[in-house]
Amino acid sequence: MEAPLVVGVDGSEPSMRAVDWAVDEAALRGAELRLVYASLWGRYEGASLAGDLDKPSEEVLAQDIVEAAERRAHGRRTGVKVTTDVQAEEPEYALVRESRTASAVVLGSRGRSGLIEALLGSVSVTVAGHAHCPVIVLRGGHEHRVRPGARRIVLGIGEQPAGTAAVRFAVEEARLHGVPLEAVRAWRCPARDRVDPPVPAGEFSAELSRVLAQGAAPQLHERRAAEELAIALRGVPDDVETHLRTAEGHARGVLLDTSADAGLLVVGARRRDGHRFGLQLGRVAHAVLHHSTCPVAVVPQQS
Incomplete structure (x- = not known):
């Protein structure tokens, strides 16, 4: 089987459309889909999600995000193997490391807010500039542009x-x-x-x-x-x-x-x-x- 396609997810709609694009691509290639959430805990708000759990609120949020992304991938393509991972690390470092064993890294082009959008744009450029495999950034805001x-x-x-x-x-x-x-x-x-x-x-x-x-x-x-x-x-x-x-x-x-x-x-x-x-x-x-x-594929x- 070909090396996995890695998708950086953050819960935003652009990152979920990246999941759609990547699971279609994985089905064509006969490859595994790997969904990765990476962040230093505490960057985003999410304390209400933690409740009484003995976990950092960001970790609870991250698990919710990757589970939602996994459900979306399975709902679109039932025959593709999907794995998930949550990493307490800056996303650009985590994704560049993931690129060492990936066939491609797929990213959305925008995040969940103005600040996060700027950060995600920076992540996309950084990963595209340092990855060891092709990096595909899902530019274009319309659904029909996301289909591979x-x-x-x-x-x-x-x-x-x-x-x-x-x-x-x-x-x-x-x-x-x-x-x-x-x-x-x-x-x-x-x-x-x-x-x-x-x-x-x-x-x-x-x-x-x-x-x-x-x-x-x-x-x-x-x-x-x-x-x-x-x-x-x-x-x-x-x-x-x-x-x-x-x-x-x-x-x-x-x-x-x-x-x-x-x-x-x-x-x-x-x-x-x-x-x-x-x-x-x-x-x-x-x-x-x-x-x-x-x-765009770099x-x-x-x-």
């Missing part, structure tokens, strides 16, 4: 070689869900490349001067982007429908535009060897985690 495989899988291709972990993950997701994989490579033509080249008087013919003035730099940049796409997707199995697309603009903007009608947006995050904090998310990954309108890969 609802639409095509979009893969953002950066300056990375063929066969990266992000490519492999996206290909497998497309295969599991039976949807097309759209690989996107953004490109830009630096302003200096668009400046008309100087043409000394009388040195070139009028026709040659016109061609030079038009400039070939944009076409060269687009062609290079297309070649990088082809290299990155080389070796994708024939049973996965694949579409390659180049788009002019900043990678952040291009990928956010594609997220509007995607089922999952996949981006890679490079691990810097020797850095004690592991992954460091770049601007593109930060942007899509905060602003994507569909779920996949770690070695530099």
Whole structure:
């Protein structure tokens, strides 16, 4: 059996929708679902739940939350094995540790209040930046956006070689869900490349001067982007429908535009060897985690 899918739960509706998404994914993969609540006791209010029990109120609340999440998972998919765990630890540390033995970590994007929402956003970014497995953050506030495989899988291709972990993950997701994989490579033509080249008087013919003035730099940049796409997707199995697309603009903007009608947006995050904090998310990954309108998978890969 595949390594378990881990879901960070906190009792909020976004985290419960993450349970829905993850239990569907676990059923497709034939994997176990592991529901984890992690917090330092006393962070949230909940004294009334403790009653006369000889337990910290937060621990009572945590047990209620994971039991509710377990019931929800069983109610959606009866054939998936579900385990639960409550850990008295900061959630980002607990979930990064869980990622060592997980096939993926799934998180909601918002918490139970304004403060907790900010904290959960921080947890999502921290876990995505340091995990040892893919981290899927359930961006998008509508129920239909939470279903895995609802639409095509979009893969953002950066300056990375063929066969990266992000490519492999996206290909497998497309295969599991039976949807097309759209690989996107953004490109830009630096302003200096668009400046008309100087043409000394009388040195070139009028026709040659016109061609030079038009400039070939944009076409060269687009062609290079297309070649990088082809290299990155080389070796994708024939049973996965694949579409390659180049788009002019900043990678952040291009990928956010594609997220509007995607089922999952996949981006890679490079691990810097020797850095004690592991992954460091770049601007593109930060942007899509905060602003994507569909779920985002951040996949770690070695530099």
